[in-house]
Amino acid sequence: MAGLVRTAAAARRPLAGAARAQWTVRQQPQQRRALSMAIKQASAVDADGVVRVSFADGHESSFHPVWLKDHNPDTLHPTSLQRQLDSATLDPETPLPDEVSVVDNGARVQVAWAADGERITFDADFLRRHCYDASALAERHERLAKMRTPWASKDLPKEAVTRVTGADLASSDDALRKVLQALVKDGVTIVTDMPSSIDETEAIVRRIGPPRETFYGGMWDTAPKAEGEVNDTAYTKDALHGHTDTSYLLDSPGLQIFNCVAQSDPTTEDGLNHEGEIEGATKLVDGFKVLDVLKNEYPETFEFFATTPLKWHCIEDGVFVKAWARVIEFEPGSTTAIKQFRYNSYDLSPVDYLAPEKVLDYYRHTKIINDLLRDPKYISYMRMNVGEMVIIDNHRVCHGRTAFSGFRNMVGCYIGRDDWLSKLRTLLPAEDNTLINDE
Ligand SMILES: [Fe+2]
Known part of the structure; x- marks a missing residue:
């Protein structure tokens, strides 16, 4: 709905009183079990223009800076969990973050840009579940096939x-x-x-x-x-x-x-x-x-x-x-x-x-x-x-x-x-x- 769309700048401001929202779906009680997927390492890779993340299971994924901004969990509506950030306001050529740090013993990663002051924290589980390299997609299809x-x-x-x-x-x-x-x-x-x-x-x-x-x-x-x-x-x-x-x-x-x-x-x-x-x-x-x-x-x-x-x-x-x-x-x-x-x-x-x-x-x-x-x-x-x-x-x-x-x-x-x-x-x-x- 148009009325819910916020600009990128507005979306950078945390929503007042908003609990940190889950990106995907409202979690049912039996779903609250975490994947416990730790991040071993994360860094910005200048040559490729991506943030590379290594997970404890050996998987390595790359994320484009604009993707990270687009998936900022703090920009979701606190109760409907619908998107409020209009992707059209994002620059596809968003530069690499100036800071990439693994925190909370690998449970999260923080990325930050000095120019606009935006700082985003991602759960390791979220990044692992939604990484989009070809091998991750193939792995998901393989897991589905095994079911x-x-x-x-x-x-x-x-x-x-x-x-x-x-x-x-x-x-x-x-x-x-x-x-x-x-x-x-x-x-x-x-x-x-x-x-x-x-x-x-x-x-x-x-x-x-x-x-x-x-x-x-x-x-x-x-x-x-x-x-x-x-x-x-x-x-x-x-x-x-x-x-x-x-x-x-x-x-x-x-x-x-x-x-x-x-x-x-x-x-x-x-x-x-x-x-x-x-x-x-x-x-x-x-x-x-x-x-x-x-x-x-x-x-x-x-x-x-x-x-x-x-x-x-x-x-x-x-x-x-x-x-x-x-x-x-x-x-x-x-x-x-x-x-x-x-x-x-x-x-x-x-x-x-x-x-x-x-x-x-x-x-x-x-x-x-x-x-x-x-x-x-x-x-x-x-x-x-x-x-x-x-x-x-x-x-x-x-x-x-x-x-x-x-x-x-x-x-x-x-x-x-x-x-x-x-x-x-x-x-x-x-x-x-x-x-x-x-x-
Ligand atoms: Fe039939």
């Missing part, structure tokens, strides 16, 4: 999925954190002992975030519709290949939730349907695992989907949405760290947007990715029982189902990526909360 465990079907059978009870999710932050961390690690989690009504389901899922309203509504169910009323294959008894939902939305929802409220007994003695699969089972495929396989075994296909936006659309009464987006989306600043996997073979638009010489590539690479997504090696079949609710990271894990002939109904909703990641960040210690989707 995720891409899985093939043998790695994540239903019994191995992290689970909590509905009652615990409704009342315990530990259970909520467990659910959200499982979504980062595996992209899927199960909540057991769930009630069956839409209202009670909504009350529990709201612990994660508000249901995301789309043209399907906020809360919905997947009960098969009568012939002629079907506006999406989800409302049939047919098998569905693994897909991410709403690939046709520019900001497709982050989570997909299915609470199993009706599941007929298998209609065959062996529980297998006419296609030889477990009847009425949810099929899950880890898109990040499939991308690992593509990268290692089909690098040209990986490259195609990382660089070629595809078109998806959905048309129904009063609705015509379309998105032109890449299957593989990287974290900002990275060409390796995956942010999102988007793929739905049912909603692909007519292929009228590729150069003629790329059309055959499209069919070659599409066949490869479809074959992988449908390979039982990567599909975890999870037949949900009544009272079991599966939560899926819709930016990573594909869901589908096997064909069934009885009655099956899932109550569900979407939740936005902003909302579930926000909730998770507030429940994590400080050293991890800036890593989650760190764009």
Whole structure:
């Protein structure tokens, strides 16, 4: 807001009565644990025009003088923590500070300029967490990657999925954190002992975030519709290949939730349907695992989907949405760290947007990715029982189902990526909360 902008000169004056503000986020009680990252050495380097800081963990970072002025923690609003310093008032050619000193046994560093009298104290943790050299960025992406465990079907059978009870999710932050961390690690989690009504389901899922309203509504169910009323294959008894939902939305929802409220007994003695699969089972495929396989075994296909936006659309009464987006989306600043996997073979638009010489590539690479997504090696079949609710990271894990002939109904909703990641960040210690989707 314009009214909050202060000039650089005004910002140099400490805010009256302002406590020294944390730059990043309001810290939750469990986040107050410091990183305890000490600074070993800090000095201005004339030749490079930067302040170089060596940390106790061996990392060395360089900071431009204008960056240091721009990140003066005393210029934040004391309660909103919003910026009050207008970066446009800063000189990109700000000279090196005249004084750089490590204080408080390495817990802080002070920089000072004689010309304008500005003196800034930075916490070592802050500088280490926000240093911006290429290796620091790569290190953050690596730490984020380590929080995720891409899985093939043998790695994540239903019994191995992290689970909590509905009652615990409704009342315990530990259970909520467990659910959200499982979504980062595996992209899927199960909540057991769930009630069956839409209202009670909504009350529990709201612990994660508000249901995301789309043209399907906020809360919905997947009960098969009568012939002629079907506006999406989800409302049939047919098998569905693994897909991410709403690939046709520019900001497709982050989570997909299915609470199993009706599941007929298998209609065959062996529980297998006419296609030889477990009847009425949810099929899950880890898109990040499939991308690992593509990268290692089909690098040209990986490259195609990382660089070629595809078109998806959905048309129904009063609705015509379309998105032109890449299957593989990287974290900002990275060409390796995956942010999102988007793929739905049912909603692909007519292929009228590729150069003629790329059309055959499209069919070659599409066949490869479809074959992988449908390979039982990567599909975890999870037949949900009544009272079991599966939560899926819709930016990573594909869901589908096997064909069934009885009655099956899932109550569900979407939740936005902003909302579930926000909730998770507030429940994590400080050293991890800036890593989650760190764009
Ligand atoms: Fe779906």
